[in-house]
Amino acid sequence: MKNLLLLGTGTIAGMHLAEFGALHDCRIVACADSLPGRADAFAEKNGLLNAFESLDDAIRWGDFDAAINATPDGVHRITTLQLIDANKPVFCEKPLAPSFGDAIEMTDAAEKAGLVNMVNFTYRNSPALQMARQMVIGGAIGTLRHVEAAYRQSWLVSKAWGDWRTEPGWLWRLSRAHGSNGVLGDVGVHILDFACYGANDEVASLRADLVTFPKAEGDRVGDYALDANDSFSMTARLKGGALATILATRYATGHANDLSLALHGTQGAVKVETDGRSSQLFVSSGKGVDAHRWRRKNVPPTRRNARAFADALISGVNGEPSFRRAAEMQRIIDAAIVSAESDRTVVLA
Incomplete structure (x- = not known):
């Protein structure tokens, strides 16, 4: 079973709960959100046992295999790079970043680390x-x-x-x-x-x-x-x-x-x-x-x-659409x- 951190608990988070909740070998076990009280409220509503008010706290806890990055577009880069630095594969919402320069930096970092990386082109x-x-x-x-x-x-x-x-x-x-x-x-x-x-x-x-x-x-x-x-x-x-x-x-x-x-x-x-x-x-x-x-x-x-993301985590072979694909877009x-x-x-x- 692969355990996931859901980073960001806005509107799109509910879709990720439904999509990953339908899988038998991959589950969301924790959430994190920088807005005070938001992660706790989301966790209580959706039956998650772990909630954090910062990505730093979630990484220090560390009991997750990969992360879903559902934060606002402007913070995809900094949060994804932080997750990559912690050796965590990332499934990121679109767009990967607001510019090609940021997107290719994230792509190169994930590929250099040998981590599974995908973008949710729904x-x-x-x-x-x-x-x-x-x-x-x-x-x-x-x-x-x-x-x-x-x-x-x-x-x-x-x-x-x-x-x-x-x-x-x-x-x-x-x-x-x-x-x-x-x-x-x-x-x-x-x-x-x-x-x-x-x-x-x-x-x-x-x-x-x-x-x-x-x-x-x-x-x-x-x-x-x-x-x-x-x-x-x-x-x-x-x-x-x-x-x-x-x-x-x-x-x-x-x-x-x-x-x-x-x-x-x-x-x-x-x-x-x-x-x-x-x-x-x-x-x-x-x-x-x-x-x-x-x-x-x-x-x-x-x-x-x-x-596809769950299969990539299990096999270790990256799935599509990848960060590189998102960077090209x-x-x-x-x-x-x-x-x-x-x-x-x-x-x-």
């Missing part, structure tokens, strides 16, 4: 995405020519999640001074991984546009300057030659949390749709190509990220920011 859990990727790899749609990927949310319009105007928990996502890279850094990292993984290809060059819309008087709510991007769009050339169009927005009225991916090839196409809970795969192939018809394809369950994000600010195409080395 949409890898989509069976439809996994099947689409296998069809691309197997040549089922021929040579890939065009990729369309979109991540649509509407929480800047809808109050289904609460009201960002009155609930400070949302405001950090809208403020660069509070560690946000906007929708690009928050969910853009998901759709970039979704697109590149599904296409089994990588970005060679890109041109991006980032938009921050006026949302409040003076573009400010209290201490929060609302200056982080709300929508982004990108055109990219993939290394294999295909053209990709990728977007993410918080102003997709009518959409709660929807991802879509279309992969168009010379002999067919596949489309993936998911809301994070369920996913669907549609295929146009054979005679359907000439008739412009799509059919829904049944897909088998896939191994989820929590299971951050490199694309950094390039997109440069492209938008300079109004030019950026070539990735």
Whole structure:
């Protein structure tokens, strides 16, 4: 049995409890949170016997095999490096870090220490995405020519999640001074991984546009300057030659949390749709190509990220998505920011 420390007890922590709680050979035995009283309250609510008000205290205790890093984005680097220094494998929330420089430092440290390292790109859990990727790899749609990927949310319009105007928990996502890279850094990292993984290809060059819309008087709510991007769009050339169009927005009225991916090839196409809970795969192939018809394809369950991390801990062989993969996605994000600010195409080395 592998024992885990859950670092950070915010909203995402409940998802980790559910995911790892479903495993028979890996369990969360302790939590830590720097906000006074928060770890104790979380532990009592969820039946954990050990709670700590600092990572230092948890490491001194030390009775855990690995850690889940569910802290805010801006402290992923310092906390992950501290865990690596303590020789603890890490399963980190996305994005791995706010910049490529920080992400690659974390990657190099984990690899040098020989520690299992993974990042929770949750949409890898989509069976439809996994099947689409296998069809691309197997040549089922021929040579890939065009990729369309979109991540649509509407929480800047809808109050289904609460009201960002009155609930400070949302405001950090809208403020660069509070560690946000906007929708690009928050969910853009998901759709970039979704697109590149599904296409089994990588970005060679890109041109991006980032938009921050006026949302409040003076573009400010209290201490929060609302200056982080709300929508982004990108055109990219993939290394294999295909053209990709990728977007993410918080102003997709009518959409709660929807991802879509279309992969168009010379002999067919596949489309993936998911809301994070369920996913669907549609295929146009054979005679359907000439008739412009799509059919829904049944897909088998896939191994989820929590299971992959547990398997990596047990085998000692690193799983995917790894820190290095997450660092590469951050490199694309950094390039997109440069492209938008300079109004030019950026070539990735």
